[in-house]
Amino acid sequence: MPKEQRVRTIDPAAAAVLARADALGISTAFSRAEVMKPCPIGSGDAGLCCKNCFMGPCRITKDGQVGVCGATVETIAARNMARAVAAGSSAHSDHGRDLAFTLEAVAKGEAPGYEIRDPFKLRQVAAQLGIPLNERSVYEIARDVAEVAIKEFGQQRGKLAWIKRAPQKRQELWARLGLIPRGIDREVVEILHRTHMGDDQDAEHILMASMRTALADGWGGSMWATDFSDILFGTPSPRLAQVNLGVLKDDQVNIVVHGHEPQLSLMVTEAVRDPELLAYARSKGANGINLCGICCTSNEVLMRQGIPSAGNFLHQELAILTGAVEIMMVDVQCIMQALNDVAGRYHTKLVTTSPKVKIAGALHMPFEPETGFETARQIVRLAIDNFANRGETHIPKEFEDLVPGFSHEYIGYMQGGVFRGSFRPLNNAIAAGRIRGVAGVVGCNNARTTQDLAHNTVVKELLANDVLVVQTGCGAIANAKYGLLVGEAAMEYAGPGLQEVCEAIGIPPVLHMGSCVDNTRILTVLSQMATEGGLGEDISDIPAVGIAPEWMSEKAIAIGTYCAASGAYVLFGVGSPVEFSQEVTRIMSEGWEATVGGKLEFVEDPQEIIRRSLDHIDKKRAALRLPAYDPARFGQSGDEPLQNYFSLPIEEQQALLYGTPSHEHAHTHDQGHSHDHGHSHN
Numbered sequence: 001m002p003k004e005q006r007v008r009t010i011d012p013a014a015a016a017v018l019a020r021a022d023a024l025g026i027s028t029a030f031s032r033a034e035v036m037k038p039c040p041i042g043s044g045d046a047g048l049c050c051k052n053c054f055m056g057p058c059r060i061t062k063d064g065q066v067g068v069c070g071a072t073v074e075t076i077a078a079r080n081m082a083r084a085v086a087a088g089s090s091a092h093s094d095h096g097r098d099l100a101f102t103l104e105a106v107a108k109g110e111a112p113g114y115e116i117r118d119p120f121k122l123r124q125v126a127a128q129l130g131i132p133l134n135e136r137s138v139y140e141i142a143r144d145v146a147e148v149a150i151k152e153f154g155q156q157r158g159k160l161a162w163i164k165r166a167p168q169k170r171q172e173l174w175a176r177l178g179l180i181p182r183g184i185d186r187e188v189v190e191i192l193h194r195t196h197m198g199d200d201q202d203a204e205h206i207l208m209a210s211m212r213t214a215l216a217d218g219w220g221g222s223m224w225a226t227d228f229s230d231i232l233f234g235t236p237s238p239r240l241a242q243v244n245l246g247v248l249k250d251d252q253v254n255i256v257v258h259g260h261e262p263q264l265s266l267m268v269t270e271a272v273r274d275p276e277l278l279a280y281a282r283s284k285g286a287n288g289i290n291l292c293g294i295c296c297t298s299n300e301v302l303m304r305q306g307i308p309s310a311g312n313f314l315h316q317e318l319a320i321l322t323g324a325v326e327i328m329m330v331d332v333q334c335i336m337q338a339l340n341d342v343a344g345r346y347h348t349k350l351v352t353t354s355p356k357v358k359i360a361g362a363l364h365m366p367f368e369p370e371t372g373f374e375t376a377r378q379i380v381r382l383a384i385d386n387f388a389n390r391g392e393t394h395i396p397k398e399f400e401d402l403v404p405g406f407s408h409e410y411i412g413y414m415q416g417g418v419f420r421g422s423f424r425p426l427n428n429a430i431a432a433g434r435i436r437g438v439a440g441v442v443g444c445n446n447a448r449t450t451q452d453l454a455h456n457t458v459v460k461e462l463l464a465n466d467v468l469v470v471q472t473g474c475g476a477i478a479n480a481k482y483g484l485l486v487g488e489a490a491m492e493y494a495g496p497g498l499q500e501v502c503e504a505i506g507i508p509p510v511l512h513m514g515s516c517v518d519n520t521r522i523l524t525v526l527s528q529m530a531t532e533g534g535l536g537e538d539i540s541d542i543p544a545v546g547i548a549p550e551w552m553s554e555k556a557i558a559i560g561t562y563c564a565a566s567g568a569y570v571l572f573g574v575g576s577p578v579e580f581s582q583e584v585t586r587i588m589s590e591g592w593e594a595t596v597g598g599k600l601e602f603v604e605d606p607q608e609i610i611r612r613s614l615d616h617i618d619k620k621r622a623a624l625r626l627p628a629y630d631p632a633r634f635g636q637s638g639d640e641p642l643q644n645y646f647s648l649p650i651e652e653q654q655a656l657l658y659g660t661p662s663h664e665h666a667h668t669h670d671q672g673h674s675h676d677h678g679h680s681h682n
């Protein structure tokens, strides 16, 4: 059992399940993180390690020390960083490749059960690629689009198609710096080559190449993934849904989808509505089939189908620990190997569904587009059969409403409708100072920090400072659990100017833009803001920041790097993987700012993240000659703005900012709702 007790989570639902896990002697990522101290070599200022050849691993702990081959601290830190970018880019981009294959199969009529749900977006994408549209069926067009994407993964020369979606000025900068990716796989392979023993040994040079690899992810593999998910499964638009472990149901068959790929999970959303399977569930004593999600597969089905989310990354074991999950089906990425052990303590079946991911002890049912619907039906049937094996359940009561589904298309639409949609109102609100700036607060949970605390602290404080927040991935789920992703949150948390904008448009102050692969939507929004006019001509001109307060994955490193290379100031919490090298830390901060206008910094303290973010936003405002941010100028038309907020003593500001402890905001089954927007199972 844990040697050291600390606050593991701010989520009362998670805390209740963790207490039960401790009582039962079942380990979780939370308890293992307390026992397993992070290796100080590579995660702080005690040193770093290279294991790129077998003369090592070489452990460097002193200034001036070098590896057996003579590799310096700078080279090793840059190589480790570059390899993380390559791994993260591979994960996202391979996901995009599989979606291209799925679209191709659908276009050829080889994937029964699938359809093209957004033919409008398909035609838009095809037109951008110069593919002829006239008098051609969606399937002919889809085949051509899929072919372009599939080729781009293996492309050797030239440039990626979606580079043209970036502002013109940014494209020219990338061209001058040699940063335009030539092919998606080529950039990843080249980084692995360059960082092999005895290759590229100049830290700055290695890091420039890692930016090009990351750009191949952000403006390549990930961007294709977003496009194809929308084309195949529908472009998201806002809908009401629920989040947290309280969405599991005692009287129904619970199926949890977890991972990242929407292909099979969206088939499961169809299968659970099948009258034959519903009747089968009833014949086994269940009152229905309840589908919910974890992590980013959850985000995919949440924003398109309103399927509830059982939680973010650190909830994966906790969902099983409720005893109420018949099947957890997992595809790719962010799946803890420990799931199988936890599932083994209950009746839960763990099913791996990607041909790429097998877990010893789990049932393997690999997905292929050709048989996707049938596989989905088999999994649902298996879950129903498992219902009778369920023992005692302990489902926490807490769940909260959220409004997900703010695709960049919808954000354009909400600012003027179908015919006049644009980014002009948003740009104007920023120019006027009603909105101080924009922040993308994204990324994972990390078992080494208090779950959700940094996400929640950063976002609440940014909102109070009139910063509009967009979120993806587990960060979006983190804040949804505390009621920040509903319209009412603007009245409770936003500063006076932001409150007015949210009221006028009818949006939450925190916009859920999708899964972690959908950070490309944020790139698109920033590009559209830059090209709309009034906020400069490039992403680096916009008063905006990107923050990953609780990051843990290599994909997060790839995202942070492509955002920085696209001109954004990116701040990561938790700790720095390059802290031991002052030079690499400097290159990614001041160095990158001088070359690409964006930078990536690792800052552990959430308050310092907030301070640097606001400072950056204000500097960008000043550079654009916009009026200095002044919260007193706005809010007169709103309902009770926090006009005197800044003149209050700090304790009262904190009380206003954070209100009552977050758990008191959560919905419960028997307490009803703290807001009037909620739902209850009762």
Ligand code: SF4
Pocket: 050, 051, 052, 053, 054, 055, 056, 057, 058, 066, 067, 068, 069, 070, 071, 076, 197, 198
């Ligand atoms: Fe050591 Fe050099 Fe081999 Fe790295 S590449 S493990 S520093 S000898």
Ligand code: MSK
Pocket: 259, 260, 295, 296, 313, 333, 334, 442, 443, 444, 445, 472, 473, 474, 475, 515, 516, 517, 552, 553, 555, 556
């Ligand atoms: S799932 S990469 S923990 S966001 Fe996308 Fe969440 Fe991070 Fe995985």
